[in-house]
Amino acid sequence: MVLLRKLPGMPGWPAALGLRLPQKFLFLLFLSGLLTLCFGALFLLPDSSRFKRLFLPRRATASASSSSSSSASSSSASSSSTRDTDLPRSPPAAAEPRHASPAAPRRLREKLRTAARMAGPPAHTAPGSRQQVQGGERRAEPATGAPSARETRAPYRFDYERFRRSLRHPVRGRRPGEDPETRARRMKVKEMMKFAWDNYKQYALGKNELRPLTKNGHIGNMFGGLRGATVVDALDTLYIMELEEEFQEAKKWVEKSFDLNVNGEASLFEVNIRYIGGLLAAYYLTGEEVFKSKALELGEKLLPAFNTPTGIPRGVINLGSGMSWSWGWASAGSSILAEFGTLHLEFLHLSELSGNPVFAEKVMNIRKVLNRVEKPQGLYPNFLSPVTGNWVQHHVSIGGLGDSFYEYLIKSWLMSDKKDSEAKKMYDDALEAIEKHLVKKSAGGLTYIAEWRGGILDHKMGHLACFSGGMIALGAEHAGEERKQHYVDLAAEITNTCHESYARSDTKLGPEAFRFDAGTEAMATRLSERYYILRPEVVESYMYMWRLTHDPKYRQWGWEVVKALEKHCRVEAGFSGIRDVYTTTPTHDNMQQSFFLAETLKYLYLLFCEDDVLSLDDWVFNTEAHPLPVNHTNFKASVQ
Ligand code: DMJ
Numbered sequence: 001m002v003l004l005r006k007l008p009g010m011p012g013w014p015a016a017l018g019l020r021l022p023q024k025f026l027f028l029l030f031l032s033g034l035l036t037l038c039f040g041a042l043f044l045l046p047d048s049s050r051f052k053r054l055f056l057p058r059r060a061t062a063s064a065s066s067s068s069s070s071s072a073s074s075s076s077a078s079s080s081s082t083r084d085t086d087l088p089r090s091p092p093a094a095a096e097p098r099h100a101s102p103a104a105p106r107r108l109r110e111k112l113r114t115a116a117r118m119a120g121p122p123a124h125t126a127p128g129s130r131q132q133v134q135g136g137e138r139r140a141e142p143a144t145g146a147p148s149a150r151e152t153r154a155p156y157r158f159d160y161e162r163f164r165r166s167l168r169h170p171v172r173g174r175r176p177g178e179d180p181e182t183r184a185r186r187m188k189v190k191e192m193m194k195f196a197w198d199n200y201k202q203y204a205l206g207k208n209e210l211r212p213l214t215k216n217g218h219i220g221n222m223f224g225g226l227r228g229a230t231v232v233d234a235l236d237t238l239y240i241m242e243l244e245e246e247f248q249e250a251k252k253w254v255e256k257s258f259d260l261n262v263n264g265e266a267s268l269f270e271v272n273i274r275y276i277g278g279l280l281a282a283y284y285l286t287g288e289e290v291f292k293s294k295a296l297e298l299g300e301k302l303l304p305a306f307n308t309p310t311g312i313p314r315g316v317i318n319l320g321s322g323m324s325w326s327w328g329w330a331s332a333g334s335s336i337l338a339e340f341g342t343l344h345l346e347f348l349h350l351s352e353l354s355g356n357p358v359f360a361e362k363v364m365n366i367r368k369v370l371n372r373v374e375k376p377q378g379l380y381p382n383f384l385s386p387v388t389g390n391w392v393q394h395h396v397s398i399g400g401l402g403d404s405f406y407e408y409l410i411k412s413w414l415m416s417d418k419k420d421s422e423a424k425k426m427y428d429d430a431l432e433a434i435e436k437h438l439v440k441k442s443a444g445g446l447t448y449i450a451e452w453r454g455g456i457l458d459h460k461m462g463h464l465a466c467f468s469g470g471m472i473a474l475g476a477e478h479a480g481e482e483r484k485q486h487y488v489d490l491a492a493e494i495t496n497t498c499h500e501s502y503a504r505s506d507t508k509l510g511p512e513a514f515r516f517d518a519g520t521e522a523m524a525t526r527l528s529e530r531y532y533i534l535r536p537e538v539v540e541s542y543m544y545m546w547r548l549t550h551d552p553k554y555r556q557w558g559w560e561v562v563k564a565l566e567k568h569c570r571v572e573a574g575f576s577g578i579r580d581v582y583t584t585t586p587t588h589d590n591m592q593q594s595f596f597l598a599e600t601l602k603y604l605y606l607l608f609c610e611d612d613v614l615s616l617d618d619w620v621f622n623t624e625a626h627p628l629p630v631n632h633t634n635f636k637a638s639v640q
Contacts, residue, residue: 156355160287166632171285172240173613185559186608190241192565192575193601196592197238197246199574200230206257212574213590223275224266224319228258232278233598236626239285240614241605251282255290260297263320268305268313269339271298273404274594276346277626283353284629292353299350299359308386311365313340326386334383334392340366341405344412344423345622352631367422378433379452380405396452398434399465399513404623406430407467410475411620415630418478427475439490442516446500447493450516459516461497463532466510467623469495469541473548474616488548495541497522499557502538505581508564510538524582533577533589534569536599536625543603547611558607565600599625 196210204210207217208229223229231250238247276295283291304322305313312335314324326333343363350359369389370380376394382401383392398406409427413420438449440459449465451458469491476487500522501510509532511524524530539561546554568586569575575596578586602625606613619627 158292158353158355162633163284163629164287167618167629168632169612169615169618171614171618172242173610173615176610178610182555182608185555185562186605188562189601189605189608190243192562192570193234193237193241193597193605194243194246195570196575196597196601197234197243197250200234200592200597201246201249203573204230205253206231209594210574210592211590212571212576212592213588215573218591221265222267222270223264224271224317225262225264226260226266226271226275226319228253229274230592230594230597231258232275232282233594233624233626235278235282235291236285237597237602237605239282240602251288251290254279254282254294258294260294260301261320263318265316266319267339268302268315268317268324269336269342271302271319272343272346273622273624273626274598276302276350277622277624277628278598280346280349280353280628281622281626284627296350296354299347299354303358303362306362306365310369310386310389311362312369312384312386312389313343313362313366314386315339331383332385332392333387335386337380337382337384337402337405338400340384341370342408342623344408345415345620345628348412348415349628367426371422371426375433377437378429379437380430394452394454396438397462397465398438398449398468399451399462403464403467406434407471407623410471411622414474414478414616415620415628417630417632424478428479431472431475435490440516442521444521446497446516446522447490448497448516448522449494460513461501461516462513463498463501463510463535463537466494466498466501466537467540469498470537470544473541473544477548491541492545492549495538495545495554498538498541502557502561502564506584507532507568507578507581507586508560509568509578509581511581527580530580530582531577531589532569532581533591534565534575534593534596534600536595536603539600539603539607540625543607546607547616555607558604562604595624 199212200210203215204217206227208220208223208227209218210230211218231253235247235250238250276298279291279295282288283295301319302317305317305324308314315327315330315335317324326335330336347359347363351357373389373391379396380402381391381394381396383395385392396402406427409423409430412423413427434449438452439447440450441447448461449468451460472487472494473491476484476491479487498510501514502508504523505511511530511532513524513529514522515525539558542554542558565575568578571588574592576588577591577593579589580586614627618630620630621627
C-alpha cells in the first residue's frame with residue numbers, strides 16, 4: 001500500500017500510467033495477485049526451510065522438523081542462530097528445527113544412507129516415487145498422479161525370518177550335557193529372577209521399580225512419564241530363562257498398558273538403553289511385532305533432542321513436546337559423553353527395522369563431531385557443548401559419565417560384523433590413550449583405571465568402571481596377535497581388582513567407588529561411597545572373562561555374588577540395594593532397580609550357561625544387557 005500512495009509533486013503509479021478508476025482497480029488486483037504468487041513460491045522452493053524460518057515462529061517448525069531425516073552438519077552448525085544457546089533445565093531450550101543439509105558432503109550423505117541400508121534387497125521406496133518425511137517416518141509416496149501397479153509396491157518390511165536364519169546358534173543354546181553343579185547354580189539364578197519378577201508384578205506392576213520393603217511401586221523422574229521400566233527391562237531375561245508364563249505377563253502389559261503418549265522430562269540415555277534396547281531385544285528374540293512398533297514409536301519421540309547446532313543431542317527431552325535441554329548439573333549446558341555416545345547400537349537397529357535412515361544419520365553425525373574435535377592426549381573428556389562441539393571440561397573417566405561410550409565403539413564394530421573399522425580404530429586409539437594415562441598399579445599390585453581431571457589423576461574407580469574388564473576382554477579377541485595377550489591380561493587384572501573390591505567387604509558385595517590412596521586399596525574411604533545398589537558391572541566382567549578364558553574362578557566368583565545377594569539383598573518382597581557393604585547388618589535402600597533384572601541376573605545366568613546361549617558370535621549386549629543381533633547378512637555394505 002505504501003508503494004501506491006501519491007507523493008506530493010509526483011504522480012502515483014497508475015495515474016502516471018494514465019489509467020482510469022476501473023482500470024486502476026484491475027491493475028491493483030493483478031498486482032496483489034502477483035505479490036501473493038511470489039511470496040507463496042518462496043515456500044515451494046526445494047529448500048524453503050530458511051524462508052519458513054524467517055516467516056514462521058520457531059516453535060511452529062520445531063515439531064514438524066523434529067523427525068527430519070537430516071543429520072546436523074558442520075555447515076548448518078555455523079549457520080545456526082546464536083539465539084540457540086545451550087540452556088540449563090529451566091527454562092528449556094526450544095527444539096531447533098534442522099533440515100537436510102544441502103552442504104553436507106555428498107560422500108557423507110551417501111555413507112549415512114548406506115549405514116541405514118541394513119536390510120538388504122527390500123526396496124525402501126517404490127521406483128519413481130519420492131520420499132516424504134512425515135512425523136519422522138519416511139514413507140514411499142507416488143511422485144505424481146495415481147500410483148501405477150509398479151509404484152504401489154509393499155512398504156518397507158524387515159525380513160524377520162531371514163534374520164533368524166542368519167543366526168549361527170540357537171538363541172537359547174543347544175543344552176548339551178553339563179555338570180549338575182553348574183546347572184543347579186543356573187537354576188538358582190532363575191529362581192531369583194522369578195522371585196524378583198513375581199514381587200514386582202504383585203506390588204508394582206506398571207510402576208518403574210519395586211520398593212520391596214514397603215511393597216509398593218516407584219515411578220521416579222528419569223523416564224518422562226513412561227511406566228513399566230522393570231517390565232521392559234525384564235522381557236528378554238524372562239525369555240532367555242524360559243520363564244514362559246512370566247514372559248507372557250510382561251508381554252501382555254506392553255500390549256495393553258504401555259502408553260507412549262506421555263509428557264514429562266526423560267533422560268534420552270536411559271530411555272534409549274532401557275526401553276528402546278529392551279523392546280528391540282524382545283523383538284529380535286521373539287519376532288512379536290508389538291515390540292518393534294513400540295520401539296520405533298519411541299525412537300521417533302527421541303529425535304527432537306538432536307535438534308542442536310552440532311546435532312549432538314541434549315540429555316533431557318520432554319517426550320510430549322519434543323523440547324530438550326541439558327542437565328542442570330552438567331557444566332555449561334554440556335552434553336555427556338556416556339549419554340550421547342551410547343545411542344549407536346540401538347539407533348542403527350531402529351533404522352534397520354524401519355527402513356528409515358534418520359536414526360543412523362543422527363548417530364553417524366555424533367561420530368563425525370567426535371572425530372573432528374581435538375582430543376587432549378588422545379583422551380575423550382566427559383562434557384561436550386552441543387552448541388559449539390567443543391569440550392567443556394577436561395574430566396576423563398572410564399566410569400560414570402564416560403563408560404559406555406567406549407563400550408559402544410567396540411560393540412559397534414562387532415555388531416557391524418567387523419565392517420565398521422572406523423569404530424574399531426576409535427576404540428583402539430581411545431584404549432591406548434587410557435592405558436597410557438589412566439591405567440595404574442597400586443602398591444599392592446592391583447591394576448586399576450584412575451580418573452583424569454585436566455592432567456591430575458584421581459586414584460579412584462567407580463563400580464561402573466568395572467564393566468571395563470569385560471569390554472577389554474571382548475576387544476582382546478580381536479586385537480592383533482601381538483596385542484591380544486596383553487589385553488587378555490589387562491582385562492583379567494582389572495576384573496581381579498573389581499573382585500577384590502567385593503572380597504574386601506564384609507558383605508562380599510562391592511561399594512559404589514573404591515580408592516587407591518593413603519594406604520587404601522580397593523576399598524571405599526568415604527561414607528557416601530559405601531552403598532551397593534544391585535549393580536551389574538562386576539558380574540558382567542566375570543561373564544565375559546569366563547567366555548574368553550573358561551577359567552573356573554570366574555564362575556566361582558559369580559557364585560559368591562549369588563550367595564551375597566541372597567544373604568544381604570533378598571528381603572521378603574524382592575531384592576533391595578544396601579547402604580553399606582562394610583557391615584553384615586546392612587540397611588536396605590528399599591529399591592529393586594530395573595537393571596537388576598535386565599543385567600545383574602542375566603549376566604549371572606549366562607555365566608552358568610554354555611557359550612552358545614546368546615552366543616557372542618550372534619549378539620552384542622547393549623549397555624543395559626539387552627542383546628542386539630550382529631548383522632551377518634545385511635551390514636555388508638555397512639558404514640565404510
Ligand atoms: C545400567 O543402567 C547401565 O549399565 C548403564 O550403562 C550404567 N549403569 C547402570 C547399572 O549400573
